[in-house]
Amino acid sequence: MPATERCLSPSEGNKAIGGIPNMHYFDFKSRGRGNVIRLLWEDAQIAYDDTRYTFEEYPKYKESTITKLNPATTIPVIEIDGQILTQSYAIIRHFARQLGKYDGQTEEAKYWADAICDIVADWRTLFIQAFFNERQAETYPKHQQGDRNRFLTALETHLKSHDLSRSGPYITGKDITYADFVLYQILHDEDLIQDGGNGLQDYSRLKQQVDAVEGRENIKAFMASKRYRG
Known part of the structure; x- marks a missing residue:
């Protein structure tokens, strides 16, 4: 049940x-x-x-x-x-x-949050195909070296180069949006943020975004509670 x-x-x-x-x-x-x-x-x-x-x-x-x-x-x-x-x-x-809230305060911010969300959605589709695969021992390492690195590089570049993303730790700068949770979760599910974010050592801007999400009072409380299951 x-x-x-x-x-x-x-x-x-x-x-x-x-x-x-x-x-x-x-x-x-x-x-x-x-x-x-x-x-x-x-x-x-x-x-x-x-x-x-x-x-x-x-x-x-x-x-x-x-x-x-x-x-x-x-x-x-x-x-x-x-x-x-x-x-x-x-x-x-x-x-x-x-x-x-969580949706961007301007039309530009709304667009940028949606765009990053859509990029992550594409990444997650490939992650699922590789991870939940009968030949996972073969398909997931290939994914990690290929598509995962490609998306990490693309997202790092986006966040470092876009004016909004340069203005604060979140995707649209100082204000968190739903897309920050979407991005955080794929990084979590790919086991890139565990062990102090060691998996993001080559992606300083993504690490900044992760730290900002995890540093929020209510998210920190969730991560420390029994509701969070790893």
Whole structure:
């Protein structure tokens, strides 16, 4: 049976988004697209229900519970106030707009956050193909040396060269956006930020962004709590 845990206490943020969301996602530690949404909720101090499925039990619930919620049978799926929300990056953008922050303060900032998010989405697709592969021992090292390094170099260059990114530690400078959580999570899932960020020793601008995200009070509290599972 999937396990559901109530996280945090209801806040003004919950009023802004219309209630307490329930997220259906894999029990994949604090990893994947689902954790991108958790990071936003944790930072904004939004109470949420966290329903986790083991990889072994998911096929059973995919054909029943998840299919009823989302005909595309993909997760995460969010239930909130009678609504069903699907597609992780659309979900996080939706909540950012409802909260009136995390979405960029200008049209240029909104564009730049969206652009970096889309780059990371392309990277994550290749990561998943390589990592969740029957020949992982062959495909993932190849990915690490090829596509992963290519995206790291591209993102490092983007953040060092764009005027907004040069104005502060986050993607759009001084203000964090949803895209910072998206970028942080792929770096986390590729095991690049663990051990003091040793995997980013050649990417100083990305390391600066990671440190800024992890240094936020509510994210720091999340990382130190039992809700964070590594």
